[in-house]
Amino acid sequence: FSPPQCPNPDCAHYDAPVIRDWYRSIGHYSTKTFGPVPRFKCRTCRTGFSSQTFSIDYYAKRRLDYTYIYHKINDGAGLRKIGRDIGASCDSVINRINRMARNATLAGRQIVDLLPLREDLVLDGLQNFCISQYFPDHYTIAVGKDSRFVYECDYATIRRAGRMTADQKKRREEIERRFRANRRSIEKSFTRVLRSIDMKSSERTTPLILYTDEKSDYRRSLWEDKHIREKMFTGEWRHHMVNSKVGRNTRNPLFAANYIDREIRKDMASQARETVQFPRNAANAMLRMNLYLFDHNHFKPYRIIRRVEGDHQSHAEAAGLERQALERILEGFFSSRYFKPKGLALSESARRTLSRDWET
DSSP, rough: OOOOSSSSTTTSSSSSSSTOOEEEEEEEEEEETTEEEEEEEETOOOTTEGGGBBBBTOSSSOOOOHHHHHHHHHHTTOHHHHHHHHHHOOOHHHHHHHHHHHHHHHHHHHHHSSSSSOOOEEEEEEOOOOSSTTTTEEEEEEOOOOOOOOEEEEEEEEEOOOOOHHHHHHHHHHHTOOOOOEEEEEHHHHHHHHHHHHHHHTTTTSSSEEEEHHHHHHHHHHHHHHHHHHHHHHHHHHEEOOOTTTTSSSSTHHHHHHHHOOOOHHGGGGGTTTTTTTOOOOHHHHHHHHHHHHHHHHHHHHGGGGTTOOOOHHHHHHTTTOOOHHHHHTTTTTBBOOOTTTTOOOHHHHHHTTTTTTOO
């Protein structure tokens, strides 16, 4: 084993070694699961590490089939069902899903960084709940109008609304004495997504059109943030609103968002309506959502009906990414631990997801 880099972000050899003999071997340690594990030390920063530092199984005490877990969780299987199939606990399955999700979040941001933003965007929200129906959540999603590539996803906890019985209203009042969701949480989530889009929109030479429904939170977000308001005034960004009652077909400007909402409901057990497999932890829910959107963007074929035999163009390729660049980033996805490149700018949503900073 030859270490590909130094794991210390402050070291000169972090992204890629600058000299040949930048590390030295310092023996090994033995484990029941992985056998002898070689250890190394960086000659520059003196950081110690092992071959397991670069493995997706770092700190793991047991080998599990990542590929099987990946396909089952993205095909609508529940956590306990997967655990029964492979003879592992529910916590072990969650742990392996989160490892892949961190890889997916970092790889996804690298791909977004490489993509040219040539298309207009559709922004919409998907609602579910976390822990109980007294804590609804809102996933704000930005998707390419033509490619259906998901550029960003953000999370917000909202207040329960809609029709409730007298007992349910009383229960909500009791809960809100301890916790009450911010009434502007959707607006703030939408603003975070807009700031992420702004990181890409500066490369465009034509106005960027944002399609949304007529939700008032979206309008307020566009005009209350000073930087975004300037883009609206100068015409760099344009906002088109579409009535949500318009038929959900391919002629609807919001079709791309309606399509990804349908796919999420269909493929994710935790996001299906009237499910008993709802999320119990907001940080885990966002990691799982990022893993599914990664699968949608980079593995699921674009326009299956028109697919030519042998040509499995992904949504990322439809958005303008070259296949060689995609394959290079995805190499070792199920076996290696991804590190954040120094020059990669993370969106606030990605940073919160990686640091498990979403509040349950």
